[in-house]
Amino acid sequence: MIPVETLRSEVDSRFDEYLQTLFRLLRQPSISAQGVGVDECAGLVVQTLESAGIDARILQTEGSPVAYGEVGPDDAKFTLLVYGHYDVQPPEPLDEWHSEPFEPTIRDGRIYARGVGDNKGQFLGSILAFKLLSELGAAPGIKLKFLIEGEEENGSRNLRSFVNAHRDLLKADAFFAADGPQHPSGRPVVFFGVRGMLAAEVKVRGANRDLHSGNWGGPIPNGAWKLVELLSTMRTPEGRAAIEGFYDGVEPPTDFERKLLEEIPFDEEGTKAHLGITGFDGPADMSYYEKIMFQPTFTIAGLNSGYTGEGKKSVIPSEAVVRLECRLVPGQQPDQVLEAIEQHVRMYVPDAEVRKLAGQPPSKTSPELPISQTAVAAMADAYGVNPVVMPLLGATAPNYIFTDDLGLPAIWTTYANYDEDNHAPNENMTLQAFRDGIVASSVLFQKIAAEYS
Numbered sequence: 001m002i003p004v005e006t007l008r009s010e011v012d013s014r015f016d017e018y019l020q021t022l023f024r025l026l027r028q029p030s031i032s033a034q035g036v037g038v039d040e041c042a043g044l045v046v047q048t049l050e051s052a053g054i055d056a057r058i059l060q061t062e063g064s065p066v067a068y069g070e071v072g073p074d075d076a077k078f079t080l081l082v083y084g085h086y087d088v089q090p091p092e093p094l095d096e097w098h099s100e101p102f103e104p105t106i107r108d109g110r111i112y113a114r115g116v117g118d119n120k121g122q123f124l125g126s127i128l129a130f131k132l133l134s135e136l137g138a139a140p141g142i143k144l145k146f147l148i149e150g151e152e153e154n155g156s157r158n159l160r161s162f163v164n165a166h167r168d169l170l171k172a173d174a175f176f177a178a179d180g181p182q183h184p185s186g187r188p189v190v191f192f193g194v195r196g197m198l199a200a201e202v203k204v205r206g207a208n209r210d211l212h213s214g215n216w217g218g219p220i221p222n223g224a225w226k227l228v229e230l231l232s233t234m235r236t237p238e239g240r241a242a243i244e245g246f247y248d249g250v251e252p253p254t255d256f257e258r259k260l261l262e263e264i265p266f267d268e269e270g271t272k273a274h275l276g277i278t279g280f281d282g283p284a285d286m287s288y289y290e291k292i293m294f295q296p297t298f299t300i301a302g303l304n305s306g307y308t309g310e311g312k313k314s315v316i317p318s319e320a321v322v323r324l325e326c327r328l329v330p331g332q333q334p335d336q337v338l339e340a341i342e343q344h345v346r347m348y349v350p351d352a353e354v355r356k357l358a359g360q361p362p363s364k365t366s367p368e369l370p371i372s373q374t375a376v377a378a379m380a381d382a383y384g385v386n387p388v389v390m391p392l393l394g395a396t397a398p399n400y401i402f403t404d405d406l407g408l409p410a411i412w413t414t415y416a417n418y419d420e421d422n423h424a425p426n427e428n429m430t431l432q433a434f435r436d437g438i439v440a441s442s443v444l445f446q447k448i449a450a451e452y453s
């Protein structure tokens with residue numbers, strides 16, 4: 001294995017070339033939500049893969065094309081599926097950018113451009129790592145498959161059907177991706193899963209129309225009160241869902257995961273001050289990170305009834321609507337939770353309407369697997385500091401496509417700086433973070449090759 005120090009200096013001596021490669025991708029807008037430039041960008045990613053010595057081609061989906069690349073011996077004992085996305089968020093609001101979003105600009109050690117951290121500068125790290133190792137005569141003896149999609153910022157709507165239509169092509173032993181920001185301390189983050197999600201709407205009715213609150217006030221049922229009373233039956237004061245079946249199947253953290261939770265740095269007072277709150281919600285005997293990773297949420301995401309506009313309106317609202325959102329944890333499925341909510345609602349308000357808006361299963365890989373440990377060790381070597389290891393992220397991503405549909409262990413890490421401002425104006429990636437990502441993927445590929453082939 002090439003020592004990390006050598007990798008660093010070899011990356012440094014090629015850094016201008018790497019920046020040019022990155023800038024070429026950044027200059028190509030690829031806004032999936034607006035359908036701008038995605039085909040062109042997929043083509044550029046294929047060219048980038050090819051110029052790194054990776055066989056590459058475009059694969060079509062119902063939406064944006066996938067840039068696919070493959071390299072390594074056919075009889076390799078280990079195949080790593082590397083995921084990334086070349087599409088970016090819309091750059092708006094444009095007047096808040098200090099330089100053009102699609103004209104990469106270096107200021108104060110940072111590259112500013114839409115998509116530099118999320119995700120072009122991160123997946124490119126893995127492509128350049130393969131190129132670097134090949135040039136050093138140390139191409140890893142594993143197979144690498146690159147799946148760079150173009151719809152992540154627009155909900156990865158065709159990813160599941162694409163992956164399932166290409167199961168043989170995507171056969172692998174593990175999944176790897178770098179996306180997201182590092183820990184505020186500057187340590188990289190390794191995470192092994194995400195929460196799932198269920199979004200639903202509940203609509204409750206009083207009378208069949210809004211009514212004068214004087215002429216009709218008293219005997220006429222009020223939609224808003226009906227909804228508030230319903231909601232009050234759905235949650236305990238402690239912040240748990242009071243819905244039968246809601247927690248069915250929820251898997252508590254393993255001892256190993258509990259230990260990881262304890263090791264995640266957490267500034268309790270600082271967090272409260274930062275958010276302007278005096279305390280945290282949820283059961284008092286559960287840690288902050290256990291609540292975020294291993295407890296489902298039951299959230300009111302929106303509430304609407306009656307009139308709160310200017311002046312006053314004397315009205316008995318007919319209708320009241322709540323948007324519910326639940327983040328789901330391993331062991332739960334969106335439709336099972338929806339069913340529990342529906343049953344509860346039917347019991348209290350039989351004529352209420354319940355409508356599913358969106359759902360996505362959670363996904364988890366065991367951090368105790370050998371490949372998980374290899375990835376953590378690789379990041380520690382590459383950065384010279386232990387990564388922050390998170391069993392799960394609180395957020396939701398379509399990870400289940402890889403863990404559940406393809407049955408792969410899925411390992412994520414983060415190469416972008418904490419303040420990358422992705423999705424916001426002045427998105428940036430530090431030169432250091434871009435450099436470190438190339439080194440980190442080089443170490444990871446070598447370590448996997450050394451341990452599994």
Ligand SMILES: [Zn+2]
Binds near residue numbers: 089118153422423
């Ligand atoms: Zn994003």
